[in-house]
Amino acid sequence: MSQGRVIIVADDHPLFRVALSQAIASLDPQIRIIETSDYDEAYAALGRHQDAELMVLDLNMPGMRGFSGLVYLRADQPQIPVIIVSAIEDDDVIRSAASFGASGYIPKSSSLREIKEAIEKVLSGETSFPADMIAGVPDASQDLGRRMASLTPQQIRVLTFLTEGKLNKQIAYELNISEATVKAHVSAILQKLGVNSRTQAVIVAGKLLVEDKSANMAREEATQT
Structure with a gap:
């Protein structure tokens, strides 16, 4: 190196x-x-x-x-x-x-x-994932990954604020842009994610959150003992 x-x-x-x-x-x-x-x-x-x-x-x-x-x-x-x-x-x-x-x-x-x-x-330019875990990425996950990857950094910022329930006026203030620009970003986000409303966009964005199933199961078992 x-x-x-x-x-x-x-x-x-x-x-x-x-x-x-x-x-x-x-x-x-x-x-x-x-x-x-x-x-x-x-x-x-x-x-x-x-x-x-x-x-x-x-x-x-x-x-x-x-x-x-x-x-x-x-x-x-x-x-x-x-x-x-x-x-x-x-x-x-x-x-x-x-x-x-x-x-x-x-x-x-x-x-x-x-x-x-x-x-x-x-x-060296390769990928590295646990061999016994990565086989067969579901088509739905690949599709969501492609859609999210199509968003620009600013659109991701706007989407993040949408998930927090902020209005266009509040997003405009946070990003120091006009409300018209926010509306344009929201329209582009909806189109790229293939959804028809802000609510649907928030639901899609929610899939970015990580759920540790093994940890959840352990917590459930602990509460039952």
Whole structure:
């Protein structure tokens, strides 16, 4: 690897962030590793380092809002591959990560060797997902991923505000644009998502949220004991 490469590591768990950085440093000590602990920091780092070769992104850290953070980063900086890391090992979640544009998925149960191999594969232009979990991404997930990927960064911002129940006037204020521009964005969002109303758009956006089925089952079992 050549000197000057930058990789951004975004994870709010210090110990795992260190493990990720160690795996990257073992590939080449000259790689510059930028560590961040929440989505806002990660996005700011990406703005400062648009030549970064990779972002390693914790799915569950503050500010991510499920897959919304991934979708936004892919729309804003499509040239930078993203590896998702998470304690969630649910097949559907991993398949969704692939459909929303992730180049890899590293379960937090992975060994240091497995982490290193996954990062190395993505840096070489390949993808890296758990072999026994990624087979057969459902057509519906692929279609949703394509539709979300067609949105511009500004349209994703508007869609995020729609999910929060904000009115056009409020969105215009937040984004410092006119209400007419907001209306134009909403119309474009509806068309790209293939829906007819703001409510339907919010329902589609809700599919970006992540449900950890195994964790939900564990909670249900705990309440029954």
